[in-house]
Amino acid sequence: MKTGIFISIEGPDGAGKTSVLQELLPRLQAAAKVTVMSTREPGGIPISEKIRQIILDPGNSEMDKRTEALLYAAARRQHLVQKILPALADGQLVVCDRFVDSSLAYQGAGRRIGIEAVAEINAFAIEDKYPDLTLYLDVDSDTGLERIRKGRKSHELDRLDVESPEFHQRVRHAYLQILADNPDRIIRVDARENIADVVETCYSIIKEKYPDLFN
Template sequence: MSGKFVTFEGPDGAGKTTVLNRLLSNLENKLGDRLVTSREPGGNNIAESIRNVILDRENTKMDSRTEALLYAASRRQNIVQTVKPALEKQKLVICDRFLDSSIAYQGGGRMIGESLVYEMNQFATEGFLPDLTIYFDIPVEVGLQRIAKNRKSDDIDRLDVETIDFHKRVHHAYQEIVKNNPKRVKVVDATQSIDDVYSDVVSIMNKYVKKFME
């Protein structure tokens, strides 16, 4: 497979989707159908249906392990149906969140344990990992403030109503992922302006997925 698989990771409100959208609109013309985008949970019909179950605010009885299994199921479908076929055709695939999110949110946030969530996901991923992960580094409070400032209340999903402690555990788990995967995970300072974060992301992509950026 000579395509490249890039994932965006980081806490809520870090600016992943904002920067991804800007990147897509700038790469679209150049790459055409060599550019594929996806998001987690979701990315295709089956995975989007799983997404709706996960994020539905009515699902207050969702067990943590059920949630982790649903994310893994959605991920599996995304890999098999969308990501791998695109990589085989030498495309650039950029995904908004991936496995690291499960490790941070279910492993850390929900306290299932990072290594257990990682192990469970091996069934879904068969060891498949991104070529490059860009981590949007931001203090928990700053991310949550951005969301609170910009979102209408009826946009809030089940995961948005978590406590600050939950988000702190997520953040801590992410820091460990960054520390333990220095080759794959590159960090941007997401507290900067959108323009500056965007330009840091482009610099990283210029370096690590060069052939798609030239």
């Protein structure tokens, strides 16, 4: 059976994950010998996109934090089974905008459920299918939030974006802890650089780690 490669892009709000992936994808597609697919969490397929809408709806302010963590894990499960695993079985390179580390950082540390507890429900959801490589785009929360504020109108802010600065600082610190605990899987990329440089760094890391994928 063919086995593809699974890469996740992680980082705090405004690190540039979505912008970087948008530029990285065509470069990978042009250079790789295999099909390259990008997807995102929470979402990527209709069932998970519906769960995403429930989670991010600012009207759902009464949502319990464990309910939120379970919904993320449920969306992740469906997305993994329905989209990511079939693409990997087909030998594709899958690049996913956020994956399990986001739950550990946001629900585990941001919402203070505890990283271990959130890791447990996610172990149930993903059955040990961690990414082969995680690119962690690192910015301090002030820089990240300032980018988001500049880029959006206030009515577009979702439920997570309106969290306190302390929430976002806990998220960033948790990411650094997860990075320290998973040195073989996660590589830190300095995301304070301009977008073109961050894209270049991500591209070089992938090319260096998987030279056989490229012509």
